[in-house]
Each structure stands twice: as structure tokens, then as C-alpha cells.
Amino acid sequence: MLGCGGVAHLYLPVFKYLEEAQLVALVDIDKEKAKYLAERYGIEKVYSEVEEVASDPEIDAVIVGTPPNLHAEHVEVCAFSGKHILCEKPMASTVRDCQRIIDACRKNKVKLQMAHMKRFMRGNQMVKSILDSGCMGKIFMAECHWDCAVPQLIGTYRETEVTGGGNLQDHGPHAFDLIRWWTGNDILEVSASIRIVHPQRPTEDTAVVILEHENGMVSNCHMTRVSYGREHWQDLYRIYGTDATLVVRNDHHFPTTSLQSPQIILYKHRGCIQRYDLGHPWNQDDTVIQNNPFLNQLKAFCE
Amino acid sequence: MLGCGGVAHLYLPVFKYLEEAQLVALVDIDKEKAKYLAERYGIEKVYSEVEEVASDPEIDAVIVGTPPNLHAEHVEVCAFSGKHILCEKPMASTVRDCQRIIDACRKNKVKLQMAHMKRFMRGNQMVKSILDSGCMGKIFMAECHWDCAVPQLIGTYRETEVTGGGNLQDHGPHAFDLIRWWTGNDILEVSASIRIVHPQRPTEDTAVVILEHENGMVSNCHMTRVSYGREHWQDLYRIYGTDATLVVRNDHHFPTTSLQSPQIILYKHRGCIQRYDLGHPWNQDDTVIQNNPFLNQLKAFCE
Numbered sequence: 341m342l343g344c345g346g347v348a349h350l351y352l353p354v355f356k357y358l359e360e361a362q363l364v365a366l367v368d369i370d371k372e373k374a375k376y377l378a379e380r381y382g383i384e385k386v387y388s389e390v391e392e393v394a395s396d397p398e399i400d401a402v403i404v405g406t407p408p409n410l411h412a413e414h415v416e417v418c419a420f421s422g423k424h425i426l427c428e429k430p431m432a433s434t435v436r437d438c439q440r441i442i443d444a445c446r447k448n449k450v451k452l453q454m455a456h457m458k459r460f461m462r463g464n465q466m467v468k469s470i471l472d473s474g475c476m477g478k479i480f481m482a483e484c485h486w487d488c489a490v491p492q493l494i495g496t497y498r499e500t501e502v503t504g505g506g507n508l509q510d511h512g513p514h515a516f517d518l519i520r521w522w523t524g525n526d527i528l529e530v531s532a533s534i535r536i537v538h539p540q541r542p543t544e545d546t547a548v549v550i551l552e553h554e555n556g557m558v559s560n561c562h563m564t565r566v567s568y569g570r571e572h573w574q575d576l577y578r579i580y581g582t583d584a585t586l587v588v589r590n591d592h593h594f595p596t597t598s599l600q601s602p603q604i605i606l607y608k609h610r611g612c613i614q615r616y617d618l619g620h621p622w623n624q625d626d627t628v629i630q631n632n633p634f635l636n637q638l639k640a641f642c643e
Numbered sequence: 644m645l646g647c648g649g650v651a652h653l654y655l656p657v658f659k660y661l662e663e664a665q666l667v668a669l670v671d672i673d674k675e676k677a678k679y680l681a682e683r684y685g686i687e688k689v690y691s692e693v694e695e696v697a698s699d700p701e702i703d704a705v706i707v708g709t710p711p712n713l714h715a716e717h718v719e720v721c722a723f724s725g726k727h728i729l730c731e732k733p734m735a736s737t738v739r740d741c742q743r744i745i746d747a748c749r750k751n752k753v754k755l756q757m758a759h760m761k762r763f764m765r766g767n768q769m770v771k772s773i774l775d776s777g778c779m780g781k782i783f784m785a786e787c788h789w790d791c792a793v794p795q796l797i798g799t800y801r802e803t804e805v806t807g808g809g810n811l812q813d814h815g816p817h818a819f820d821l822i823r824w825w826t827g828n829d830i831l832e833v834s835a836s837i838r839i840v841h842p843q844r845p846t847e848d849t850a851v852v853i854l855e856h857e858n859g860m861v862s863n864c865h866m867t868r869v870s871y872g873r874e875h876w877q878d879l880y881r882i883y884g885t886d887a888t889l890v891v892r893n894d895h896h897f898p899t900t901s902l903q904s905p906q907i908i909l910y911k912h913r914g915c916i917q918r919y920d921l922g923h924p925w926n927q928d929d930t931v932i933q934n935n936p937f938l939n940q941l942k943a944f945c946e
Contacts, residue, residue: 478840480838480840480867481849481867487888532853533855535783535859535861537783537784538885546783546784546861548861548862548863550835550851550853552836556838558838559851560851560863560865562784562786564883566883567883567888568884568886568888568912580790580867580869580870581871582840582841582869584871585870585871607871
């Protein structure tokens with residue numbers, strides 16, 4: 341695991357449930373931080389340099405969880421040594437860095453998987469199966485709202501220029517990937533308008549985005565960190581088909597901690613509404629094994 | 644009144660409540676239709692040519708309610724004769740025609756008022772006063788959803804090419820005008836993506852639009868005539884301020900017929916919600932006098 345920041349705390353607890361692989365090393369420039377976590381989770385090795393990972397023959401694959409502006413460099417070093425890559429989103433801060441990552445993995449014939457963990461949430465998988473069933477007719481429009489009010493993020497790592505940007509680069513990849521995956525429609529063109537509403541932020545906190553997809557679909561997204569009130573944390577998707585509209589609300593649902601199920605409702609003709617349920621109680625004890633998207637993502641990566 | 648189509652039926656009933664002016668002539672190429680309505684509403688004159696209006700010295704002003712592709716020609720003839728103009732939306736089908744309308748009115752020193760009747764709905768006026776109070780901080784984003792499923796419109800006047808387009812030209816002017824008026828922020832740039840989802844339609848039924856405003860505000864709108872289910876008729880606005888979010892739902896509210904009030908909710912900090920009420924019972928008998936936006940629009944025009 342490269343990087344012992346926030347995202348490491350989501351990966352580390354699930355390794356004890358993973359039969360397909362073992363976590364053998366933690367890497368961080370702050371070696372004390374890595375040591376502390378290694379002890380807590382019973383991990384054998386601690387490194388402070390990515391080159392140490394590259395030269396360790398016991399390591400087959402790495403999770404790149406360092407800041408986005410370092411992804412390209414770290415992937416190149418690891419891919420050159422034949423390590424497979426699970427790379428945290430966003431892929432990188434620039435198109436050039438993204439291309440470096442793709443080229444490094446292709447050239448060295450290693451697997452590259454982007455860590456779009458939201459594909460491994462059961463609610464989102466249910467949405468995928470509803471769309472795949474064809475019951476909605478032709479999908480022609482999708483919509484995402486990601487609205488929250490988080491002044492406490494100002495000045496933190498998530499909003500610095502070195503990480504590549506603010507709200508759009510941080511949460512945008514989830515929304516755009518879900519829409520691509522759900523509808524099977526890749527993105528051809530983007531029109532966007534971004535801005536900094538809160539004057540103390542160095543990076544954008546508000547964005548509206550139009551995506552033109554293959555097959556004529558269009559998506560309309562907006563995301564802000566400056567939204568107040570009941571709609572404080574709005575994580576909403578609407579998918580429009582010629583026969584039905586599907587509304588997905590993850591507003592109160594964070595998959596590793598929430599007891600609340602997402603709300604998935606299919607609206608067909610007036611009065612004909614179908615609610616989807618995840619099928620068994622949302623149980624904290626079961627969460628890691630049954631619902632944890634980071635565990636399921638790692639399983640898919642191991643395959 | 645030029646044109647005896649659908650919109651004439653919204654203007655004609657309110658003239659008996661209007662003290663400031665009298666409706667003296669109805670004009671339609673189908674003179675029988677004009678005659679029928681003139682008898683029903685006690686209107687003195689019936690014409691079939693706009694030139695008859697222009698040469699009638701008793702007429703001070705005209706309501707242009709003919710199809711949008713004829714607006715420029717009809718405004719030019721009337722403005723040349725010194726008649727003031729209340730012009731139905733959309734102004735015209737092309738930018739060139741819009742400019743002809745503006746030039747004709749300016750040159751002949753007659754008043755031109757676009758019939759943005761939604762400004763005269765009490766709910767929308769309440770929204771204006773909330774925004775003007777400054778309680779929301781700086782307004783940085785606005786959003787409009789206009790979603791409905793109206794296959795019955797296919798093949799009708801509202802969706803023909805001669806009227807200038809489909810859903811976006813038909814309903815878009817209302818949304819864009821409300822946002823401009825509410826926030827006092829004119830539109831500088833537009834990015835949009837439009838398409839025909841229902842293959843039997845000759846004009847667009849689906850659009851997503853980003854508006855860049857003066858003062859850095861951005862708007863995100865989407866509109867479709869192919870939306871199913873409970874969200875069959877969704878007429879929703881969200882206005883984002885740095886201190887609050889305002890949500891306005893006119894979903895079940897058509898001002899000349901509905902007994903249901905629009906829903907206006909201000910979300911401040913978590914848990915602090917303010918609901919606005921129009922203040923007296925929504926009473927069908929009172930509707931024409933107190934709530935009718937066409938009547939109030941005519942009063943403003945007469946001023």
C-alpha cells in the first residue's frame with residue numbers, strides 16, 4: 341500500500357477478510373505513520389520509498405493511494421518492476437500524467453485498475469442490473485447531484501492544488517464512472533463551468549458539467565461544497581429512459597459506516613412505482629464481509 | 644389580440660377584470676374562430692389581417708400571440724403604426740427575427756414587453772422577495788428541472804418546426820427569464836446539448852443547458868418531454884446561496900387552474916428550514932382577481 345493517508349484507513353481493515361492476497365508492506369514518507377499502522381494491522385514491512393517496493397520480489401501488486409500529483413511517478417516506478425496497479429482516483433492531476441500511467445502499464449504488461457469503489461456498492465450494482473434488464477427502454481439522459489456544505493475542508497489536503505483540484509476532481513470521477521458503467525456509454529465530449537465560491541479555497545468547490553456520450557446520451561451533473569440545509573449531503577442520480585425514470589439516492593449512505601440503505605426507485609407510468617431493497621438487514625457486523633466495497637474491489641483486482 | 648390559438652384563451656377571460664384597458668379586436672387568419680371567441684367574450688371587432696389592426700386608430704397596443712415564426716413580421720407592422728407590443732414568448736425562432744423585433748420597437752418608439760407571465764405568479768414573486776432580502780448570502784448557482792412526459796404533443800402545433808423548435812424554445816424562456824429576474828444576473832454565455840429522443844418528433848424534446856451569468860453565477864437546467872413516473876411533471880428550481888439553499892416546486896401548480904400552492908422552502912443550516920406560504924386560501928373564485936398572472940401582466944403592461 342503506497343501512502344498511509346485517509347484512503348489507507350479504508351483499505352487496511354478489509355485485508356483480514358481477503359483470502360486471495362496478503363498485504364505485506366506499507367509505504368509512506370512519514371515512516372512513523374506507516375510503522376504505527378503496520379503494527380495495528382499486523383503488516384510485516386514498512387518502507388518510506390517507492391523504490392523499496394519496486395525492488396521487493398515478494399510484492400506482486402501495489403495500491404497507489406498517494407496524492408494524485410504523485411500517481412504518475414509512483415505508477416511508473418512500480419510498473420517498470422512488473423507490479424500490477426490498483427490506482428486511487430483521480431487517476432492524476434493532468435491529462436499528460438494520465439497518459440504516462442496508461443503507457444507505463446501497457447509497456448510493462450501489468451494490469452491497471454482504477455479504484456472506482458462505487459461500482460462495488462451493492463446499491464449501485466442493483467442499479468446496474470435494473471438498467472441491464474432493459475425495462476427502462478432507451479436511456480437518453482442521466483443526472484448527478486453531489487451537493488454538500490463542508491467549510492471544514494478548507495485548508496485541508498483534499499482541497500490543495502498539489503492534489504489536482506477540489507470538489508470536481510475529488511468526487512467527479514465517481515459520478516462520471518458510475519454513469520459510464522451503468523449505461524455502458526462512454527464519454528465523448530465535455531462542457532463544464534467551474535468556480536471557487538468560498539473565497540478561502542485555492543481550488544474549485546462548484547462545478548456544472550454536461551457530458552456527451554456515445555449513442556447520443558447526455559449527462560448533466562452538478563457538484564458543490566457550498567450547499568446548505570436539508571440538502572446538505574445530496575448524492576442523487578436520475579436516469580431517464582424512454583419507458584421509465586430511475587432515481588437513486590445515496591444521501592445518507594456511506595458504505596463502510598452507514599446503517600442506512602440507499603433509496604432506489606423506478607418510476608414507470610403515473611402511479612406505477614417500484615422500490616428496490618437490498619434484500620437483507622443492513623447490519624454493521626455484516627458490513628465488512630457483505631457490503632464493503634473496498635473488499636469487493638480488492639477481490640476483483642485479485643481476479 | 645393577434646392570434647386566437649391556445650394562448651388567447653388565457654388572455655381573454657381576464658379582460659373583464661382589467662380596468663386600465665379594453666380589448667377591442669380579435670385577429671386570426673381563421674376569421675370564424677375569431678368571430679366565435681369575439682361573441683363569447685363580447686369583443687367588438689374581428690379582423691383577419693394584421694394590417695387591419697395597424698390601420699385602426701382606436702387600437703393603442705397589441706398582444707402578439709401568433710406563432711413565433713410570425714412574430715417579427717407582425718411586430719414590425721404594428722410597431723410601424725405606433726402600437727405598443729406585448730409579445731408572447733419565445734420572442735422569435737431566430738436571433739435575426741429577435742433583432743428585427745427590438746429594432747422595430749426602438750425605431751418607432753413603442754414599448755415592447757415580453758410576456759414572461761411567470762414573473763406575475765405570486766409564488767415566483769415571493770421567491771424574488773426572499774432573494775432580494777439578502778438572507779441567502781451570495782447567490783452562486785441556480786438549477787431548473789422541467790421534466791414531463793407528453794407523447795400527446797407529438798404532431799401538434801407546439802412541436803412543429805414553424806414555431807421555432809420544441810421543448811427548449813417552448814419552456815426554456817420561462818426558466819431562463821425567472822433565473823435572470825430572480826437573481827438580477829443577466830446571461831453572458833450558453834453551453835447546451837439538445838436532442839430528439841422520441842423519433843416521431845420533428846423538434847427537440849430534451850435539452851441540458853449551462854448558463855454563465857454576470858457576477859460569476861452559473862445555472863444548470865434540464866428539460867425533457869420524455870420523463871416518466873411520479874416525476875411526470877417536475878417544475879423545480881434550486882437556488883444556491885453561500886448561506887442558504889432555496890427550493891421552489893411548482894410541480895402541481897398551474898396558476899390559472901390549480902388549487903395547489905407552489906412549495907417554497909428555504910434550507911439554512913442543518914435543521915433550520917423555513918416554509919413559505921402564499922398567505923390566504925388558494926381559492927378558485929379568487930383566482931382570476933388575486934392570482935391570475937395574465938391579468939397582472941396586462942396591468943403591468945398598461946402602466
